[in-house]
Amino acid sequence: MAGVRTVRGRMMPLERDDVDTDQIMPKQFLTRVERTGYGAHVFHDWRQDPSFVFNDARFAGASVLVAGSNFGSGSSREHAVWGLLQYGFEAVVAPSFSDIFVGNCAQSGLLPVRVQHETYRALLATVEADPGAEVVVDLEDTRVDWPAGTATFDIDPMVREALLHGLDDVNLILAEEEHIVAYERRRPSWSVRVPVEGSR
Known part of the structure; x- marks a missing residue:
């Protein structure tokens, strides 16, 4: 996965x-074995309502979702994050998130931006006044900039590093391969050992 540094x-x-x-990605779309094709199903049930914001042409092509508190709660399903990414979102800004959702974001490259409630309200006011207003999320400086202001945001340091460098759990383990091999070679012969190339 590609690293994330700035979302504009x-x-x-x-x-x-x-x-x-469950609302982000309804259960009927979880039977696929691929990790693709979920963007069309994001908020499927809510999108049946013509007044739902996803049906508002003014926001077509938006890449930053500004949502309320406790976003991504409920069951742990990576499909919700995959769907948001495949719909076109690169970041979600909210006052708070489910921890499991943040973990899934780190594994897939979606930037979860936890801001103060005042910042959330300011962003809503900005986009209400100008639906075309742009926001810039800088992960390196943990800062959000919009036409009317700027603010910092909170993110777990490990999640930040994983997103900056495009590292999922497998990549993080492989980065420690040298230490893992050294550990396996030091283990006593009577213990259960994982075969390591070059070890006896």
């Missing part, structure tokens, strides 16, 4: 708290 784009406002993964 227009915002889509989703002024709802406690948006859970």
Whole structure:
């Protein structure tokens, strides 16, 4: 996965708290074995309502979703993150997130941006006044900039590093391969050992 350093784009406002993964990616779309093709199904049930923000042409092509508190709660399903990414979002800005959702973001390259509630309200006010307003999320400086202001945001240091360098759990383990091999070679012969190339 590619690293994430800066996200720049227009915002889509989703002024709802406690948006859970069951709504982001409904269960009927979880039977696929591929990791692709989920973007079309994001918020499938809510999109049946013509007034739902995803049906508002003013926000078509937005790459930053501005959502309410406790975003991504509910069941742990990576499909929700995959769907948001494949729909076109590169970052989600919210006052708070489910921890499991943040972990899934780190594994897939979606930037979760936890801001103060005042910043959340300011972003909503900005996009309400100008649906074409752009926001810039700088992961290196943990800063959000928009036409009317700037603010810092919180992110777990490990999640930040994983996103900056495009590292999922497998990559993080492989980065420690030298230490893992050394450990396996030091283990006593009577213990269960994992075969390591070059060890006896």
